[in-house]
C-alpha cells in the first residue's frame with residue numbers, strides 16, 4: 001500500500017454541505033480546509049464539478065457515511081469503487097469514516113449503530129479497514145462514535161479497541177471531541193479520561209460538532225444527548241477540545257454542522273473560534289516550556 005504524505009492544514013476547516021456549495025465557490029471564505037460526504041457528490045455531476053473547482057483552492061477531506069466498517073455482511077465493493085473514483089479525482093488530505101455499522105447486505109440504515117468491542121469485532125473491523133486501505137491506496141481514519149448504549153459482551157473499552165485496530169491495520173484516527181462529550185454524558189463516564197487514554201500517536205484529525213439534549217424516555221427526569229450536528233459547539237466541548245490539544249498538540253480541526261444549517265458565515269465563525277482556542281493553547285504550552 002502506498003502512503004501519500006498527509007499535510008497539516010494551518011487553520012480549522014468546515015464541513016461543506018450541498019446548501020453552501022455555490023456560496024462557497026463564489027465567496028471562498030478564509031477557512032483552512034473543507035470536509036465533504038462523498039455520498040452527496042457521487043450521483044450529482046454539477047456538485048462534483050464545483051467540488052473539483054474548490055479542491056484547487058482548499059485542501060479537501062472525504063468523510064464517508066456509507067462505508068460500514070463494522071458490518072458483518074462485508075463492505076459494499078461497488079460503493080467503495082465509486083468512492084475511490086472521487087478520491088482519485090480530488091486527492092483528499094484524509095479519507096475517514098465511523099467505528100460503527102450502518103448496513104447489512106443491501107439494506108442501508110440512516111444511523112451509525114454501535115459495535116461490541118470484542119476480539120471477533122476487532123478481526124471483522126481489521127479485515128474491512130485492510131480492504132479499504134488496499135483499495136483506496138492510502139490510510140483510512142476511523143472516528144470514535146457517539147454512544148447511547150453499550151454491550152455487556154464488550155471485552156475492552158473503546159480506546160483499547162481503537163488502539164488494537166491501529167496496531168493491526170496501520171490506520172489513523174479521527175478524534176471527535178464532541179462525540180466524547182456526548183458519550184461520556186450518556187454512558188456516565190469521564191470525558192477527560194477518555195481523551196487521556198486515546199491513542200494520541202495515531203490522531204490525524206479532530207471533529208467538533210453540536211449536540212441536542214432530549215428527554216431520556218428510558219429514565220424519567222434524565223437527559224440523553226444526541227449527536228445531531230444541529231447546534232453551535234457547546235461550552236463543554238470547547239473545554240474538552242482545549243484539554244485534547246494540551247494532550248495531542250495542534251491537530252487539523254473541523255467544524256461539523258449537518259442539520260438546521262446556519263449561514264455559511266456562522267460556520268466560518270466557529271472555525272475562527274477553534275483557531276483562537278488552538279492558538280491560546282499553543283501559547284500556553286510555549287510559555288510552560290520556556291518557564
Ligand SMILES: [Fe+2]
Nearest residue numbers: 143176207256
Ligand atoms: Fe464527527
